[in-house]
Amino acid sequence: MNTFSIGIDLGGTNLKGIVMERDGTSRHLTRVPTEADKGGKKVLENILALIGLLLEKEISRDSCIGVGLGTPGFVDGDGTVLGGAENLPGWKSTSIYSSVFATYGLKASATNDVTVTALAESQFGAGKGVGNMVCLALGTGIGGGIVINNQVYKGTHGMAGEIGHIIVEPDGIPCTCGHKGCVEQYASATGIVNITRKLAPVYESDAPSTLKRIALESPELITAKIVYDHAKDNDPFGIYINDVVCEKLARALGTVINTLSPDRIILGGGVMKAGRIIIDTVSRHVPDFCWRQLWERCDIVAAELGENAGVLGAASLAFADLGDKSHE
Ligand SMILES: [Zn+2]
Numbered sequence: 001m002n003t004f005s006i007g008i009d010l011g012g013t014n015l016k017g018i019v020m021e022r023d024g025t026s027r028h029l030t031r032v033p034t035e036a037d038k039g040g041k042k043v044l045e046n047i048l049a050l051i052g053l054l055l056e057k058e059i060s061r062d063s064c065i066g067v068g069l070g071t072p073g074f075v076d077g078d079g080t081v082l083g084g085a086e087n088l089p090g091w092k093s094t095s096i097y098s099s100v101f102a103t104y105g106l107k108a109s110a111t112n113d114v115t116v117t118a119l120a121e122s123q124f125g126a127g128k129g130v131g132n133m134v135c136l137a138l139g140t141g142i143g144g145g146i147v148i149n150n151q152v153y154k155g156t157h158g159m160a161g162e163i164g165h166i167i168v169e170p171d172g173i174p175c176t177c178g179h180k181g182c183v184e185q186y187a188s189a190t191g192i193v194n195i196t197r198k199l200a201p202v203y204e205s206d207a208p209s210t211l212k213r214i215a216l217e218s219p220e221l222i223t224a225k226i227v228y229d230h231a232k233d234n235d236p237f238g239i240y241i242n243d244v245v246c247e248k249l250a251r252a253l254g255t256v257i258n259t260l261s262p263d264r265i266i267l268g269g270g271v272m273k274a275g276r277i278i279i280d281t282v283s284r285h286v287p288d289f290c291w292r293q294l295w296e297r298c299d300i301v302a303a304e305l306g307e308n309a310g311v312l313g314a315a316s317l318a319f320a321d322l323g324d325k326s327h328e
Helices: 040-056 096-104 113-124 189-199 210-217 224-232 236-260 270-274 276-289 306-322
Strands: 004-010 014-021 026-033 064-071 081-083 108-112 133-138 142-148 264-268 299-302
Touching: 004 040, 004 113, 004 306, 014 040, 014 306, 026 040, 026 306, 040 064, 040 096, 064 096, 064 113, 064 306, 096 108, 108 113, 108 306, 113 133, 113 142, 113 264, 113 306, 133 270, 189 210, 189 224, 189 236, 189 270, 210 224, 210 236, 224 236, 224 270, 224 276, 236 264, 236 276, 264 276, 270 276, 276 299
Parallel strands: 004 064, 064 108, 133 264, 264 299
Antiparallel strands: 004 014, 014 026, 133 142
């Protein structure tokens, strides 16, 4: 039978949905507003409506093996959102699987949005052809996803992959998680802005730096993009900040490499619009923080799939987790 899955990617602004065949071909990419400000119940209603919309486009609903969902935060084994999704007020405690089953008679599987992105990169993007990989999304924060033997590793209660909270600087910058010195405080977009403002008054160099002047005179104008535009333009303070960022990131990746010995680490998210400079600098620092034998068998590359990775990974997750179980 020609089975298909439905993938849903839950973002703070938009919900994305897609229909995917077992061979990975997809169709009907659809985008609707999340309406996160109206609370968790409304978000769930919108997800169910989007599933309905996608089912209507297919001739036989019976061929749907189920729904995969990528969401911010953690999801327990029974589909209950445990938390960690602060940008979606009221989303915590939502019961996803029972709602999808009650409405459409379909099984569902949900996990963290960066974990589904990792699955998508593994199957269709920069991780194609390697079995073990780790994906990091360098955005407002840092999310992580782990693929082992071509399958996502969710960990207990779906909480694996919190690579952004690996501590890289004891007594470092306080983090939203309550600890100090998490890599997220240095290598996320927010972290890059903070350390640029913090280090500008103490940075000294013989060569003039436009970036330093902006950071001192108009700190509100500093963004990760401005920092990296200057770094790529050979601004000495920009180059220095990139080195600080990548050295801290390398500490976390060294720990990941020593723990998992992956074939590949994939870096994505908004910060990676800077591109090659981050890959090159972090790859230069990583050998200082992990076993040489493991590093020799690993590489660090940029993500390939862009903004639709989440929805593709969510649809793949349904095949991986639900298989033919909906017909049992
Ligand atoms: Zn933290």
